[in-house]
Amino acid sequence: MSKVLIIGEQTGGVLGQAVGRVVACAKELNASEVVVALFGAGDLASAADAAAALDGVTRVVTVDNPANDHPLAALVAPQVVALAQQGGYSHVLGSNSSFGKDTLPRVAALLGVPQVTDIMLVLGERSFKRPTYAGNAIVTVEVAGDGVVCGTVRSASYPAVGNGDKAPVEAVSLDVALPSHTRYISQETSKSDRPDLQSAPKVVSGGRGVGSAENFKIIFSFADKIGAAVGASRAAVDAGFVPNEMQVGQTGKIIAPGLYVAVGISGAIQHLAGIKDAGTIVAINKDEEAPIFEVADLGLVGDLFQLLPELEKLV
Amino acid sequence: MKILVGVKRVVDYNVRVQVKPDGSGVALDGVKMSVNPFDEIAVEEALRLREAGKATEVVVVSIGPVAAQEQLRTALAMGADRAILVESAEACQSLTVARVFAKLVEKEQAGLVILGKQAIDDDAGQTPQMLAALLGCAQASYASKVEVNDNSMRVTQEVDAGLQTIDVDLPAVISADLRLNEPRYVKLPDIMKAKKKPMDTLSLADLGVEPAAALKVVKTEAPAARGGGRKVASAEELVKELKNKGLL
Structure with a gap:
């Protein structure tokens, strides 16, 4: 049985659309636990509720810290590592968003394990299919050793799970020294009322x-x-x-x-x-x-x- | 400040790779090989920083077969000062490559590392972030603009939501995205000059790097082909077809 930790994304209390897709992938891992971790500063309640409602999620943990106001890979990674080690997880997954792709390799290197990018199919707890050469060659990979399996999930390969039983939400505080070498300055986003490109039908x-x-x-x-x-x-x-x-x-x-x-x-x-x-x-x-x-x-x-x-x- | 730049030898951008019928990999015999396009952008950015007086030396590094000397020569012809080939007949995966770079950063006392955000062969996109983790330093991934100030850099990153700007202290690892710059063309005299520039060859053992646990590739297959489509004659026919499929 596997125990999966998912790095959930949220913006201003709104749960990222990819979380439900990562949960869909996690459910294929013969998982006894699927835990979604959310990182933010003071506004996590509604995102946590949305994550707790996803079918297959067994628990949601929220990490509220002013340093997580604009989550950055270099700051979130050590927190994920602390959660992964304290909780004895077998898998750490994120989505193939820019944040997920930036964060998971840092988590993997801190744990001293390789990482699987763009999981498109689960064949076993340590065996996956993923695309290479711009999708022109699909490889089956096995994660060697017995370390934690780290991976990003290719969102386009997994429809999001629906809602199921409500899972418990737990606020945790982590005793982890966060680096000061990386500082958020600003973000430019074009405002649009159009559907979201990543999830639009x-x-x-x-x-x-x-x-x-x-x-x-x-x-x-x-x-x-x-x-x-x-x-x-x-x-x-x-x-x-x-x-x-x-x-x-x-x-x-x-x-x-x-x-x-x-x-x-x-x-x-x-x-x-x-x-x-x-x-x-x-x-x-x-x-x-x-x-x-x-x-x-x-x-x-x-x-x-x-x-x-x-x-x-x-x- | 010394800048280390990664240069990977990969199948050229314009080649459509073919999977071998026995599933053992992709056919590489006689296929054109080039510098990974994102690495070319990384080399260009390092050269621009040196030309702007922000860096003193640009050292290009490749980890791979002897033939990767060709790609290092291309980077030298672009203007890099010297090259290091870390020779490995076996393809090295991201975590091992990150360990090699970590050793080289220490050995060379580099103040900045610029890598491509992903290699277009394995599409892993992991090495820069893993290297930053091993060095315990900042990472600024998917850079579309960089500005060096005294001991820090301001980097604009291409993220899903748009553009994000962060400040990172040096030393740091930057990963280059497509729109960071447009790499220069190499001129013939530069190619001649590049032949005289120094190129060292090292092995993983010379650097004391043990290959990391890796992903074992057990099978390679072609993607499922999409069913053959057809052309329609007019806008009316297209709309009718899409309405029949319930898509409009």
Whole structure:
């Protein structure tokens, strides 16, 4: 039987959408305990309630500390290590968010163990499948030794669990010296009322073919009409059409919406790595030879500036 | 200040790798190899810091086969001062690589380490964070902008929510993201000059590094192929299809 500690994420008391997905993965580990740890400063109650309601979670621990106001990997990692050692956990998991990917390797190195990135399938308590080469080669790995298994869970591979019995919530204080070498300064987030790119059931993405930041309006307008989140290819982000948090692909967000509409995106392997688990992929591109058509379920060849307004009228 | 930069030899960005039919790995014979693109960005950033007078020496390090000398020469041609190859016929995983860098930081008395945020072969994205943990120093991952002040750095990081700025004390480990800079092109005279720059070769044993417990790769397979799609003739047909599937 395994005992799993999950590094939960929350922002301003709102539980991160990926936590339910990590719990889904943890449930496959023949777990007797699945404990979600939340780190914050004074505003953890509602996130803790939401985590406690997730099906399969057996306990929630909250670590309230002014140093956790804006959780940073270098500060959270030693706290996770203390929890993992005190609780005798066999597994420590996080999501493949930027925070999870930043924190888990630090935790693993402090514990002296290797880490599994992007778990897409659990084969056994120490055996997993994960993607390499931008998803073009899937490897089965076994974690050698008998140390704690540390891993990040590929969110796109796991639908979130629903709600179940309410688990107990426990506030803990940790006697851990936290480093002063890393200090939060600020965060810039584009405010948007659109659905969250990572979890939206529909996503419309624009690429280099859109041509400019100004032209991206046509993507936003269509997305709003169908209630979709908006993403972008690396080319569109590099060209400054849209901000970095909209990038979908190997090094951006990896998503699994029911519907993915790629507009003016040629379909580099690095972009395809981010959308392989989408339910239906639609490609709109003027180049009928574009590689995106090789993976698209439905392709439409033509000028996006004509087709998108036309589609918007039709839906 | 001396900067250490990691340079990994990987399958070129534009190659679509093929999985071997026996499941033992990916086919690498005759495949073009290059510097990991994120590492190229890391080298460029180190050079810019040296050119701005914030650093005195840029030392590039590769851990891998003898053939990785080729990638180190590329980094030297970009402008790095010298290179260290830590030779290992066996591929080293993140924790072992982090241990090697930790030894080299100590040996070289480096004030800053810049690594790519991930290698595009194993896509692990672990080494910078693991190194920072072993050194007990700060990590600033996914950097899109760095600014060196006296004994600290201000780093803007690409995070899921947007851009996050943190201050880190030196020494620190920075991991380079795509938009940190655009690496320079190497000119022919620089390639000639690079041949004369010093390159040391060490082994894990020379550094006293024991390979760490690792992930045993037991099988490699191609991803499940997506079912063949088709093209539709018009916007009307597309909307009809999507409505039939219940997607609109």
